Each structure stands twice: as structure tokens, then as C-alpha cells.
Amino acid sequence: QQPVQSPQAVILREGEDAVINCSSSKALYSVHWYRQKHGEAPVFLMILLKGGEQKGHDKISASFNEKKQQSSLYLTASQLSYSGTYFCGTEGAAGNKLTFGGGTRVLVKP
Amino acid sequence: DAGITQSPRHKVTETGTPVTLRCHQTENHRYMYWYxxxxxxxxxxxxYSYGVKDTDKGEVSDGYSVSRSKTEDFLLTLESATSSQTSVYFCAISEGQEGFRQFFGPGTRLTVL
Known part of the structure; x- marks a missing residue:
């Protein structure tokens, strides 16, 4: 079953913060985060493994709560380049394949 | 950037015709996926495929078949295209190790009239 992402869309001003949530109904082994710019392919941001620590990529970080089967992506001091659609991909016990959420559209304005 | 190419990049076809999309990688990765x-x-x-001639179904496999006769190539075939298969198709590759990440190809935009 597809993980649920929220919010579906968010508009930010440069420098503002945002949180994107990803929730699954199944037990998870890992959570991946990808960003897709319009007309381009998704690009890997980070992966959070079961039992692992919070990850960071510049001012974008993420956490993974295994018990709640949830992950959150934190956009801190957003930049114009952060605009795009963010997808979480969840990996269950079967491994090596992901189920992606519906995406969160982020628009950062000057 | 990972070496992944997809062909064709754009295709317009008619309902009922067969269509084959190709994904080619130069990374020698074990896992390949079609989305x-x-x-x-x-x-x-x-x-998706986890090796030469080893494939498995995903969540929306009806109407599609795949083949992988070489490590570097993964083909997706629509035996008889329908309008509901109009979409953007992405190929992805992965090493398949723990903490694997997927690298995506540029995509193929398919329109079925």
C-alpha cells in the first residue's frame, strides 16, 4: 500500500522552514527521500535505515520513527533551489524495492 | 551521474499496437526497475529485475511484460497499448546492497491515442 505524504503542497518564502511527513501502514526497513524538478528525473536525497540515525543533506534533514512507521523531511532555511516535488519511498521486509508516496510539491518564492 | 539511458524519449502510438521501451545502463548494477x-x-x-533473466512483478504489472537478457539492458513491452498506459515511464537502477539507492533514467513520455 502506498505511503501517505502530507502536506500535498507547500509554498515558502526563502529562508523559511517546512516539514514533509510520510506515513506507512506497514512495518518499514528503510525510507528513501527523492526530489524531482519539473520535467526531470527524481534525484536521491537520503536514506534512513531501521535503527539508523537522523540523516542530513546540506540544510535538508530527515528522521525515521520505526515504531510509528513514519518519516519526516525537514527543509531548513529554504532556498529557491529547494523547489520541486518530494517523494518518500518505503521499503518493507521484502527488500530491494520501494513503494513511493504521492509526492509533496514545494515552491520556494523569493 | 549514473550511466542510464532510455529510448525512445518520446513516443506516440495508437491503441492496440505493441510498444517496447528500452533501458540501458553502464554501471553493471544488479537491480533494474520500471516505474x-x-x-x-x-x-x-x-x-523489476534482480539479475539476468530474473524478474518479478510490481504493483501495476497488468498489461506489461519485461525481459532482461543482458545485465545492461531491461526492456518493457506493452503487448497491446491502451490509452490508460499513456504515462511517463522511468527506469531506475540499484546496486541492491543494504542502504541501496536508486538512480533514475531521464524518462520516456508515451502517448497512446
């Missing part, structure tokens, strides 16, 4: 992307649905897995 379709439609508005509001994110990326949905069609089929």
Missing part, C-alpha cells in the same frame, strides 16, 4: 508516473499517483512500480 510509471501519473499525476496524483507518484511513482508506481511495474516490474
Amino acid at each position: 510509471r508516473q501519473d499525476p496524483g499517483h507518484g511513482l508506481r512500480l511495474i516490474h
Whole structure:
């Protein structure tokens, strides 16, 4: 079953913060985060493994709560380049394949 | 950037015709995947491969078949295209190790009239 992402869309001003949530109904082994710019392919941001620590990529970080089967992506001091659609991909016990959420559209304005 | 190419990049075809999309990698990665992307649905897995001649179904496999006769090539075939298969198709590759990440190809935009 597809993980649920929220919010579906968010508009930010440069420098503002945002949180994107990803929730699954199944037990998870890992959570991946990808960003897709319009007309381009998704690009890997980070992966959070079961039992692992919070990850960071510049001012974008993420956490993974295994018990709640949830992950959150934190956009801190957003930049114009952060605009795009963010997808979480969840990996269950079967491994090596992901189920992606519906995406969160982020628009950062000057 | 990972060496992944997809061909064709754009295709328009008619209902009922067969269509084959090709994904080619130069990374020698074990795992290859085909996804379709439609508005509001994110990326949905069609089929994937975990080695030469080893493939398995994803969540939206009906109407699609795949083949992998060489490590570097993964083909997706629509035996008889339908309008509901109009979509953007992405291929992805992965080493398949723990903490694997997927690298995506540039995509193929397919329109079935």
C-alpha cells in the first residue's frame, strides 16, 4: 500500500522552514527521500535505515520513527533551489524495492 | 551521474499496437526497475529485475511484460497499448546492497491515442 505524504503542497518564502511527513501502514526497513524538478528525473536525497540515525543533506534533514512507521523531511532555511516535488519511498521486509508516496510539491518564492 | 539511458524519449502510438521501451545502463548494477508516473499517483512500480533473466512483478504489472537478457539492458513491452498506459515511464537502477539507492533514467513520455 502506498505511503501517505502530507502536506500535498507547500509554498515558502526563502529562508523559511517546512516539514514533509510520510506515513506507512506497514512495518518499514528503510525510507528513501527523492526530489524531482519539473520535467526531470527524481534525484536521491537520503536514506534512513531501521535503527539508523537522523540523516542530513546540506540544510535538508530527515528522521525515521520505526515504531510509528513514519518519516519526516525537514527543509531548513529554504532556498529557491529547494523547489520541486518530494517523494518518500518505503521499503518493507521484502527488500530491494520501494513503494513511493504521492509526492509533496514545494515552491520556494523569493 | 549514473550511466542510464532510455529510448525512445518520446513516443506516440495508437491503441492496440505493441510498444517496447528500452533501458540501458553502464554501471553493471544488479537491480533494474520500471516505474510509471501519473499525476496524483507518484511513482508506481511495474516490474523489476534482480539479475539476468530474473524478474518479478510490481504493483501495476497488468498489461506489461519485461525481459532482461543482458545485465545492461531491461526492456518493457506493452503487448497491446491502451490509452490508460499513456504515462511517463522511468527506469531506475540499484546496486541492491543494504542502504541501496536508486538512480533514475531521464524518462520516456508515451502517448497512446
